[in-house]
Amino acid sequence: MDPKQDNDGFQPLDREGLVQRVARLLSKAIVTGQLSQGERLSESVVARQLGVSRAPVREAARLLENSGLVTYLPNRGFFVRSITARELADLYEFRLVIETAAVRRLIRDGMGESGPRLVQQIEEMRRVAGPGFDMLTQVEADMEFHRLICAGSGNPKFLATFDQIAMESELTIMMIGRLYDDAQKLADTHQPILDAMLRHDEPEAVEALRYHIEVARDLVVEQFRNMEEKPD
Amino acid sequence: MDPKQDNDGFQPLDREGLVQRVARLLSKAIVTGQLSQGERLSESVVARQLGVSRAPVREAARLLENSGLVTYLPNRGFFVRSITARELADLYEFRLVIETAAVRRLIRDGMGESGPRLVQQIEEMRRVAGPGFDMLTQVEADMEFHRLICAGSGNPKFLATFDQIAMESELTIMMIGRLYDDAQKLADTHQPILDAMLRHDEPEAVEALRYHIEVARDLVVEQFRNMEEKPD
DNA sequence: GGTTTGCCGATTGTCGACAATTTCCTTGAC
């Protein structure tokens, strides 16, 4: 209850609110697999463990619900969401729809700042593809590329929706335990999309994106199915 | 997971919690204009007025935030969202993207039950187009048509996202005060979309949908702009 | 033996109170 007593230096200043901190903690715990699928997320237990009251925990859980990380059942509480192969495929289809629309707008309205940012992000992906970086970092770099596409579209709705569903993909990928055999290959896969975009070649960019996402979908869904059949 | 067997006449009884009731009340108040744009939505005041504590009001407000009806500012509270013409246009673009994808899937995977349901919904729209029905009813009938398209798509994400943003369109239309000059004409506008869908004519259906939504967008956005310039 | 019924512990739903923060109004200096 006293997270502020005289730090004579300057701490990042907690202006972030207890709710956000709890939400971030929980989402990280879920994405990294500390909390397993279908597991109950008791308000009281979490609150006790974190040393806060139930109110902020409850609100944080509601936030995660919107991100699809937890499910809420009335009078039962929150549960770590268990995703099915079908839902996973639906998720990728949805991402394809949104990102395709975003790419179209991006090309038509001019790329602006997004061009350099995307180039930069692919470099970032290649950088963290090397040894010494954990998979979460690699997955996040991947996601950021797609996020940048939505962000640059000029329609905030695209980005907002992408953010809402991004964590679900991330969660599943982390759950599967590996993305591709090679993170370097993953980074390269994004290049054709960006190349086409920079050429203002809309059909090719859309096609490259479709190919990219469908390949990712097939890989993830297939590995997910395998995992479902023989858990651990 | 089968809530349909042994229904000898008992429906699950409205286990609707306090939160949902409050949320519905508030959203209705906003959509019907009882609460005006930008107005503060004080937790304490609402709680006092409804005779409940702040907790359910707060949760209800968070729900409305996801629907885009209210904005939340940390340490400031909830405010009835004020939408700009730009956001309105973005909203319609987003709807176009989602509904187009839904129509495509609907046609490709077979319409199933959705065909008759859509026919029925257009009839409903025509029915409430007559005198004696208020605009809210007419707008809701319109929305339901588009909602059915998303619902039938087979991808729950489409529907979920549509529901999240539908209220925003509804809100704005109500704010403007009239939809078209003639609700009858509005109902008819949906016919070409449905016709093409029933013929499994994907390009034509997509085109009809695009035309329909863009016309609606232009009308709504224009009237909205007029209203912005000379309020009341 | 198998089903129903009533209890019990645990968890969520709601509440009122207090602490922290913001907002607004007052006050005073220039």
Next chain:
DNA sequence: GTCAAGGAAATTGTCGACAATCGGCAAACC
């Protein structure tokens, strides 16, 4: 008269407590 500093009032943030509800277990019944 204008503006800044300060404080009062109002509002949100968080808390702990109590009521309502759920799932499971054991006793009671056929």
